Amino acid sequence: MNSYQSVISLFFFLLCISVSLTVELTFELPDNARECFYEEIESGTDFTVEFQVVTGGHYDIDFELIAPNKEVLYREVKKQYDSFSKKADVRGVYAACFSNEFSTFSHKLVYVDWQVGTEDPLPGLGEHLTAMTQMESSSHSLHENLNKVVDYQTHHRLRESQGRKRAEDLNERVFLWAVGETIAIIVIGIGQVVILRNFFSEKKPSQMMFS
Template sequence: MMACVEKMASSHSHATFFLSFSIFLWFSLHIVHVSATEPTVPWYENLPAVAMDYKVHIDPGKEDCYFQYVNPGATFYVSFQVVRGGDGMAGFAVRNPKGDIVHPYQWKPNSEYQEQSSVGGYYSVCIDNQFSRFAGKLVNIYLTVVRYDMWEQYTKDVEELNMNMENFTTTIMGVERNINEMRQYQHHTRGREAWDMSLLTANNTYVVRWSLIQIVVIAITTIVQVYFLRKLFETKTGTGFSKSRI
């Protein structure tokens, strides 16, 4: 009787172990399947605000496009400014995630585009230098993506904790907007400073080059004048020449 009971207990223990191992294996396979099917999202796409500042070189006769992910409902702002090169102008266009041109091409030294509530997706920012066949352009691009709706989510989370932080959250939202405007102003100021520096450098090179050319021309002119002036006072005597000096 005891042997029968021990045999039944051993069988029950083996069955329990097999069931536990099966459940563990099922969960492991399920987790691996979910991890493999879920798309990987870049870390910066979930941030409340993203600001990017680029300086890019556009070759003559070329067009370069850059893509930026914008969360649904976020505020998207982009501006460009030609720092130096050629006539100081380039084409600038913005396409939404559907491929529609929301900011058409215009040949300008600088331009900007802002969308208060985005539909979400990857926006295309294109810089066109096809009208310039010989001169490359150095272009400054500034991008910002701000998700003001995340502050509202923070407010809801605080209210769930029975804390009255509405005024504090409103103040933070105002500060965030002011900081974003200050960054935009700083971007324009830096771009203008770079443009002025490029203009001063070009003017200095122009003045130095033409000054050297004029010095060389004056020196050559002086040498030629002295040579022909000496030739005027040369006299022929017999078979040879005699030179009289004044």
């Protein structure tokens, strides 16, 4: 491995470390099902829950965010995507629940991003008592921009996946419609040929007597 590849590998390793504080997952939500995810949060900590339905049905689910004291902090019905941010009032386990109970046959694929707290500064920058140097300021700015790039890439991948799924569904429906039209045309054509042959075929005397 040359030096350039080593730098690239180190870069992606550091990038993975920098975003490891964010919980991201994609899960399948069956029809008539409800799934909850739990996170213990300290009092006074900021957190954000973001979700998006990637595939399935009309791309909508129900969402609830429940506090440790069972208070419903946020509720949305039949949403395709949404984001909710709040500062935790009490310490405890918070629950983010996703429901597909209103659907009787459509499975959903759901993306969830749960961010708790603020990200730690880069090593060596958090304990500064003086102004940062130009190199440190540039590193901090690059770090923040890379995090934004990761978020943008995630959302673009989700939209691309959603668009591809919709295109595949549309292509399947168009194909089935075309097959149905082809079968109908063939049946109508055969029926017309049979009817025309009956019009121009000569009947035998025995057939005319009983007709």
